[in-house]
Amino acid sequence: MEGDLDFTFDGKRNTLIRSNLTSVDPHIGLEAQIKDAFFIRAGLTNFQKALKDGDTTNQKRVWIYQPSLGAGFKVSNIVIDYAFSNLANQSNPLYTHIFSLKILFGTKSEY
Numbered sequence: 001m002e003g004d005l006d007f008t009f010d011g012k013r014n015t016l017i018r019s020n021l022t023s024v025d026p027h028i029g030l031e032a033q034i035k036d037a038f039f040i041r042a043g044l045t046n047f048q049k050a051l052k053d054g055d056t057t058n059q060k061r062v063w064i065y066q067p068s069l070g071a072g073f074k075v076s077n078i079v080i081d082y083a084f085s086n087l088a089n090q091s092n093p094l095y096t097h098i099f100s101l102k103i104l105f106g107t108k109s110e111y
Contacts, residue, residue, distance in 0.1 A: 003028045016047040041070040041083070077104040
């Protein structure tokens with residue numbers, strides 16, 4: 001399990017923690033691995049307050065967030081990762097698929 005915080009100092013942003021001095025955007029995630037070869041991941045990020053269902057008359061705001069799921073596998077020095085994520089709009093979700101390829105250089109003991 002991992003948690004990270006992004007701090008920004010350029011004014012008040014629409015983040016979980018905000019002030020005139022700094023804004024803080026948390027990220028939390030979980031990864032399980034099998035024999036350092038197969039990985040399963042899940043996480044949450046991009047916590048924001050938004051108008052409920054785009055309702056501009058009542059101005060009711062709710063917390064939204066960006067969930068993601070992923071998997072990856074490693075064979076020798078090659079790692080292939082996949083992530084499936086929602087673009088932070090739970091009422092009308094837009095999904096994205098992210099693939100990445102990583103080639104590890106160095107001796108086998110280094111990776």
